């Protein structure tokens with residue numbers, strides 16, 4: 277099911293969770309749950325998903341080991357999006373919550389876990405209110421007011437160091453460290469934070485992460501990973517070609533050098549004499565040669581093909597001073613075109629219409645145990661490659677996921693440069709603001725707003741729990757510290773004490789935090805509106821009873 281974001285909190289007909297009619301219009305393959313029951317199962321489902329991922333939240337959160345039932349393949353991760361993607365959910369409400377969390381992830385690049393957890397906490401609180409006979413509609417109204425007050429408070433605590441490049445870099449490093457939460461990177465967090473920030477700052481404000489190539493190469497340690505300018509292709513030059521060329525004019529193609537051969541043999545020509553076969557081969561060589569002549573017409577010194585080039589054309593190209601790379605992978609070719617400013621051609625007939633790629637040099641380099649080609653000084657000067665090294669495929673995959681989240685959040689932060697403090701600081705400030713706003717509302721609505729404030733305080737509580745501390749004591753201390761005006765207080769999850777988050781550099785993206793609060797509120801509202809769940813059983817064969 278695809279969750280479509282219309283106006284906040286609205287479902288349209290056809291969406292799961294959309295209220296249906298109450299008359300029984302269903303066949304016996306369909307079951308219906310209504311009112312209390314439906315709401316209960318919506319709450320239960322969403323809260324269960326929240327409980328499932330909440331142990332991964334925060335710097336001390338645990339990893340989960342996912343194993344595919346069909347392939348047996350195991351994945352170690354603490355990335356919420358990855359976990360939720362891997363689990364088939366049967367509860368429609370859980371699906372709604374997860375889908376909203378995923379929309380958030382697509383937009384801001386991270387925060388799936390936080391949205392799921394906060395959404396679930398909002399519903400846990402709502403469940404209690406419903407038990408006290410408060411109408412869901414009243415809860416929704418209260419939650420909306422609370423959401424507004426929370427986001428307004430977040431606006432007030434947000435700090436913008438975007439105009440001071442040194443300070444802003446520090447902010448980015450701190451955000452990266454917060455985001456690189458995965459256990460696998462925890463040892464090398466500092467190092468990877470720098471890699472990610474350097475890569476994103478190269479983009480100079482662009483959020484197009486396609487310019488950052490991530491290459492995973494098994495072997496070595498994580499700390500051997502590095503950032504390199506330019507682009508690396510996991511291929512080498514043809515034989516007898518120089519290992520380095522400069523001032524490169526590059527033709528990138530996805531063209532077969534031997535289509536005719538396939539055609540001839542494909543048609544099962546009857547070849548009755550060896551001489552005929554020789555004729556065919558000769559004709560084939562002529563065709564290849566004429567293609568090479570056409571390639572020469574582009575006046576280039578490097579030719580990269582997605583398909584095979586074969587020995588003979590490769591030799592002809594080498595003789596003409598053109599280096600060649602054959603059988604490059606699809607993604608590599610697309611990205612190469614992007615960063616060198618060229619295009620992928622499928623025919624050689626119109627050199628005048630073709631955009632060639634440019635770079636300062638291409639040379640063969642050895643990475644790990646493989647020879648690859650490195651394109652330096654590419655037309656898109658911002659492009660770069662992060663080479664991740666690590667002992668196993670699993671380590672590399674988790675490092676890449678974690679790095680990717682960090683890169684997304686960082687690149688968003690170069691656009692929206694405001695930041696807020698982590699360690700539960702921003703949540704506690706929002707929670708206080710919501711409590712204050714609740715005092716101006718009438719009884720039932722204010723109860724809902726206080727419930728919202730409690731749900732916000734659950735985030736620091738979960739952080740503390742995951743770090744193995746006495747969360748109720750710690751969060752009570754944090755609360756009194758912030759409510760008493762120490763506005764930069766937060767949880768130091770290494771020592772289990774209250775500390776100044778500004779001093780510790782526990783900084784998070786304002787945009788991400790705001791999106792988390794908004795998306796979680798939206799999810800809670802959507803699910804509070806549920807008063808009817810309809811399940812259609814899959815049709816089974818042989819329904820002839």
Ligand SMILES: *[C@@H]1O[C@H](CO)[C@@H](O)[C@H](O)[C@H]1NC(C)=O
Nearest residue numbers: 432433705708709758759763
């Ligand atoms: C929230 O932060 C703002 C800005 O730092 C501050 O003025 C306000 O007093 C804080 N509120 C609480 C309850 O700490």
Ligand SMILES: *[C@@H]1O[C@H](CO)[C@@H](O)[C@H](O)[C@H]1NC(C)=O
Nearest residue numbers: 530531532582606609620622
């Ligand atoms: C490359 O060519 C092959 C075969 O002609 C085609 O199937 C494929 O879609 C092409 N890929 C690109 C990226 O153009």
Ligand SMILES: CC(=O)N[C@H]1CO[C@H](CO)[C@@H](O)[C@@H]1O
Nearest residue numbers: 435436437443444446447778
């Ligand atoms: C990293 C850094 O220097 N951040 C600064 C951003 O701005 C706030 C408020 O002006 C400062 O307190 C931070 O030190």
